[in-house]
Amino acid sequence: FLSVLRQLPDIGDDSADALDILTSAERTGLLAGQPVTAPFTTVWEMFERQVRATPDAVALTTGGTEEYTYAELHAEASRLAMELAEYGIGPESVVALVLARSSRSIIAILAVLAAGGAYLPVDITLPAARIGSILHQANPVLAITQMSFCELVGTQLPRLVLDDLAVDERILRRRAVAPSVRRHPEHSAYVIFTSGSTGEPKGVIGTNAALLGYFADHRERIYRTAWERLGRPMRIAHAWSLSFDASWQPMVGLLDGHALHLFDAEQMRDADRLVKGIAAHRIDMIDTTPSMFVQLRAAGLLDHGLSVLALGGEAINPTLWEELRDLSPTAVYNCYGPTEMTVEAVVAPVDDYQVPTIGTTNAGTFAYVLDSGLRMVPNGVVGELYLSGVQQARGYVGRPAMTAARFVADPLLPGQRMYRTGDLVRRLAHGGYSYVGRSDTQFKIRGYRVEIAEVEAALRCQPEVHDAAVSVVRRDGAASLVGFVLWQAESNGDLARLRSALTDRLPSYMVPARIVALPKLPVNANGKLDVHAIDQLAETALSRVAENGMESASTDTERLLCETFQEQFNGLVPHVDDDLFSLGLDSIVAISVTLKARRRGLTLSPRMLFTAPTIRQLAATIDAAGPDNAVESAAYGEVMPLPMVC
Numbered sequence: 001f002l003s004v005l006r007q008l009p010d011i012g013d014d015s016a017d018a019l020d021i022l023t024s025a026e027r028t029g030l031l032a033g034q035p036v037t038a039p040f041t042t043v044w045e046m047f048e049r050q051v052r053a054t055p056d057a058v059a060l061t062t063g064g065t066e067e068y069t070y071a072e073l074h075a076e077a078s079r080l081a082m083e084l085a086e087y088g089i090g091p092e093s094v095v096a097l098v099l100a101r102s103s104r105s106i107i108a109i110l111a112v113l114a115a116g117g118a119y120l121p122v123d124i125t126l127p128a129a130r131i132g133s134i135l136h137q138a139n140p141v142l143a144i145t146q147m148s149f150c151e152l153v154g155t156q157l158p159r160l161v162l163d164d165l166a167v168d169e170r171i172l173r174r175r176a177v178a179p180s181v182r183r184h185p186e187h188s189a190y191v192i193f194t195s196g197s198t199g200e201p202k203g204v205i206g207t208n209a210a211l212l213g214y215f216a217d218h219r220e221r222i223y224r225t226a227w228e229r230l231g232r233p234m235r236i237a238h239a240w241s242l243s244f245d246a247s248w249q250p251m252v253g254l255l256d257g258h259a260l261h262l263f264d265a266e267q268m269r270d271a272d273r274l275v276k277g278i279a280a281h282r283i284d285m286i287d288t289t290p291s292m293f294v295q296l297r298a299a300g301l302l303d304h305g306l307s308v309l310a311l312g313g314e315a316i317n318p319t320l321w322e323e324l325r326d327l328s329p330t331a332v333y334n335c336y337g338p339t340e341m342t343v344e345a346v347v348a349p350v351d352d353y354q355v356p357t358i359g360t361t362n363a364g365t366f367a368y369v370l371d372s373g374l375r376m377v378p379n380g381v382v383g384e385l386y387l388s389g390v391q392q393a394r395g396y397v398g399r400p401a402m403t404a405a406r407f408v409a410d411p412l413l414p415g416q417r418m419y420r421t422g423d424l425v426r427r428l429a430h431g432g433y434s435y436v437g438r439s440d441t442q443f444k445i446r447g448y449r450v451e452i453a454e455v456e457a458a459l460r461c462q463p464e465v466h467d468a469a470v471s472v473v474r475r476d477g478a479a480s481l482v483g484f485v486l487w488q489a490e491s492n493g494d495l496a497r498l499r500s501a502l503t504d505r506l507p508s509y510m511v512p513a514r515i516v517a518l519p520k521l522p523v524n525a526n527g528k529l530d531v532h533a534i535d536q537l538a539e540t541a542l543s544r545v546a547e548n549g550m551e552s553a554s555t556d557t558e559r560l561l562c563e564t565f566q567e568q569f570n571g572l573v574p575h576v577d578d579d580l581f582s583l584g585l586d587s588i589v590a591i592s593v594t595l596k597a598r599r600r601g602l603t604l605s606p607r608m609l610f611t612a613p614t615i616r617q618l619a620a621t622i623d624a625a626g627p628d629n630a631v632e633s634a635a636y637g638e639v640m641p642l643p644m645v646c
Contacts, residue, residue, distance in 0.1 A: 213390035
């Protein structure tokens with residue numbers, strides 16, 4: 001207060017905004033940061049150092065069916081890298097990976113980095129239109145794929161088909177030595193796409209230097225502490241989608257001698273199966289979202305001696321935070337970071353904080369809490385979080401204007417850039433940051449970033465839709481979308497057809513749980529969309545289910561399923577013919593429903609919910625299988641790619 005008073009005589013005709021409410025001592029303290037310890041090298045060269053140090057140690061396993069030592073994994077990646085060099089892959093070349101989740105995925109990632117290029121992971125479960133948009137924007141020079149997915153790649157892009165016998169034999173004949181190429185830390189390492197406010201996904205370019213900055217911090221903060229406690233390298237679970245930047249959280253363990261356990265897509269969707277795999281492989285560490293952790297805990301995760309639990313992608317509510325503080329001897333970390341700051345830039349050991357906190361910045365990362373005029377605010381005052389430092393991404397592929405808008409000049413460190421996160425936080429007096437909310441319409445569903453504007457754009461581009469609005473409803477820590485549409489004047493709108501069109505365009509986690517047609521969208525006195533009214537309509541729409549849900553059940557199995565969904569949906573009972581996905585069912589909820597159904601003696605798998613999306617269909621499937629648990633094997637008889645929501 002005294003500092004502000006001293007400035008008043010000199011302010012003249014300037015606005016009060018010109019006042020600096022920080023003292024010089026406060027400013028010095030807020031600018032303090034840790035020096036970076038990242039080595040001046042590349043990810044591939046760091047991996048090679050580890051190969052030389054522990055060639056015979058286990059590097060990668062996949063569900064117990066495959067196991068690679070560091071030397072074997074290096075040889076496989078080197079051979080493929082030599083093949084890529086023949087295609088002209090080198091620094092700044094983008095290579096699309098259109099592959100099923102397997103050891104080949106990890107080998108392909110390492111091979112692209114060995115060749116000096118950047119990999120573009122493509123989720124094969126995405127709608128073809130979205131895959132086409134990603135490939136068009138990133139403009140890769142080559143796609144590494146399999147015969148099953150050649151159609152997704154198209155004919156315009158050169159393809160290296162790994163399950164082509166001639167290709168596999170040619171690669172096996174190559175020398176197990178990576179190509180000689182001039183690699184640099186600032187060369188791009190990957191292009192990973194996230195939701196975009198313009199209606200199209202945007203690709204973030206991550207560099208080798210940013211990845212190694214992230215690794216250097218986590219090696220000292222998390223990995224080395226666990227290594228010392230265990231007296232050996234960790235066995236780290238990989239249960240993230242490879243098209244998500246969080247996939248690097250477990251993968252950087254390969255740069256420090258740990259063993260990476262890649263769980264398959266089916267295990268990732270089934271809490272019981274994933275926990276059984278964790279127990280069978282004696283996993284020491286897993287990184288997942290808070291909502292997924294709740295499902296894993298219910299399936300018995302904490303009964304198997306977990307050493308490290310890292311949570312990220314979603315905010316942790318106070319109740320769960322208290323429970324996490326009681327998990328000793330398991331070390332629990334709350335990890336925060338946008339894709340633009342390379343996986344995680346701020347980390348909080350849960351035991352160090354009484355209330356939910358996103359912690360302190362990694363070494364080499366600087367955080368500023370700024371007001372709308374880009375001035376630093378004091379401790380305890382809400383401001384927008386800006387991040388800068390070694391982990392910062394290069395920007396967005398093919399989008400210079402968007403890059404310039406989000407990666408802005410750092411007024412505090414001349415010549416540097418800072419990333420505008422859009423997250424509102426408070427800086428705590430004892431260090432760390434408390435998350436408050438968003439300054440825009442972006443939020444996360446199961447760890448995936450979602451821009452409401454992109455969902456609205458997908459609705460508006462349909463020919464029968466005149467206008468649209470989307471709201472997010474949060475319940476029990478989970479988020480669901482509700483869409484509202486205004487039909488064209490001459491259109492007889494069809495909500496089922498509209499939902500089908502969205503499913504063809506958007507990932508499943510971005511398709512609204514419910515779509516409602518309105519005669520007009522509510523507006524406020526200024527003629528703008530009444531966001532508060534839309535949010536109220538969304539709450540009502542998501543809660544509206546058939547009043548006679550339990551009475552509609554005609555068999556014991558249907559009644560047990562109605563009870564299961566009544567428990568899941570907080571007392572609301574669906575009608576046996578209701579589309580469960582329209583009521584908020586998604587891949588994470590499916591895991592929870594599966595566990596609740598099994599406790600009632602029903603043999604149910606998450607996949608069955610996707611193939612039989614009503615209670616009547618589910619009951620018929622279960623009854624047809626009989627009491628001998630044949631339903632489990634029958635449910636997996638047909639291979640159907642499904643999106644994994646992390």
